Amino acid sequence: MNLRKALDRAKNEREIQINSAGTHAAKGPPPDRSGWLPPVYSQSKTVTIDLPTAVKNHCVALSTEFAEVNYYKVLRTQLRQIGQQKKWNTMMVTSASPNEGKTVTSINLAATFAREYNHTVLLVDADLRMQMVHRYLGYSSQVGMLDYLEGKADMNEIITWPGIEKFTVISGSRVVVDSSELIGSPRMQSLMQELKNRYDDRYVIFDAPPILGVADALAFAPLVDCIIIVVGAGITSRHDLKEALALLPQEKIAGFVLNRFKGPNRMYGKYGYRYGT
DSSP states (O other): OOHHHHHHHHHHHHHHHHHHHHHHHHHOOOOOTTOOOOOOOTTSEEOOOOHHHHHHTTOGGGSTTSTTHHHHHHHHHHHHHHHHHHTOOEEEEEESSSSSSHHHHHHHHHHHHHTSSSOEEEEEEOOTTSOOHHHHTTOOOSOOHHHHHTTSSOHHHHOEEOSOTTEEEEOOSOOOSOHHHHHTSHHHHHHHHHHHHSOTTEEEEEEOOOSSSSSHHHHHGGGSSEEEEEEETTTSOHHHHHHHHHHSOGGGEEEEEEESOOOTTOOBTTBOEEEEO
8 A cells, every 4th residue: 555645544543543533532532332431631731743754663553544554453352352251451561682663562552452442551661771762752751660660750740642543542752770669669559450440441551561581570570460572573583482482470470472474465564473372
C-alpha cells in the first residue's frame, strides 16, 4: 500500500476517535446495548501522536491500513483466549537483550487490544533505564512510572491519553540506574494492585526491561500475570534465549513473538511477525 495514503487514512481514523471521545467526555459516555460504558478522559493529560514518527518506528497498529496489523490481531486473539481461561489481565513484554523489538511489540499489541469491543488498555513504560514509548509515538512526556514510584507524582498526573479510544499510556522522560530496587518496592506492589484491580475491563501491558544483564525484568516478573518474550530474528542467539528463559517463572510464559522475520507470505516491508506458545 502507498505509505502516504496509509498515513492519511490513519490520520482520519485518529481524528474521528478524538472527536468521538471528546464528545463523550463533555456529555458523559453513552452506554452501549450491553450496558458497557466507554471511558472518560477528563482526568488524563491529552497528548497528540506524531503519526509519521510512529509509523517510522513501526507502530503500525495505530491504523487498520497497514497489513502487519493482522499479525497483531492473531496475537491479541490468542492472548485474550489464554487470559480469559486463566483470569490474566496484566502482561509483561520483554526480550533477552536490547534492540529485539519489545517496545514496538508492546505499542502495537496495546493499540490492537484497544480496538476490541468492550475493554480498555493501559500501556505502561516500565523500562526505567530507557523509557522509549512516548518517543516512539512522537510526543513529549516529562512524568511517568518512575515519578510515581519516587512519590513525585500522583496516578492522574502520569496517565496520558494519546487520542485513541480506550487506550491510555504511562511513559516519562526520566531514567534511573538502580531501577530494580524501585520495581521491588512496596509502592510498586501497591501500584500493581491498583492497576490490576481498579477496572474489570482493563488490560495492562508493560514494556519491561530486557532479561539479561540487569535484574529489573526478574524483579518485575512476579508482579504480572503473564510474560511475552520478543525474539529478534537474526538478532537473538539461541544461547541468550535459553539463558533468559531459565530465569523466568515458566508458568507465566504465555508465548513468543518472532520479530523481523523474513519468509514466504509473511513479509511486509522490512519486518514481519510470528507468534507461538
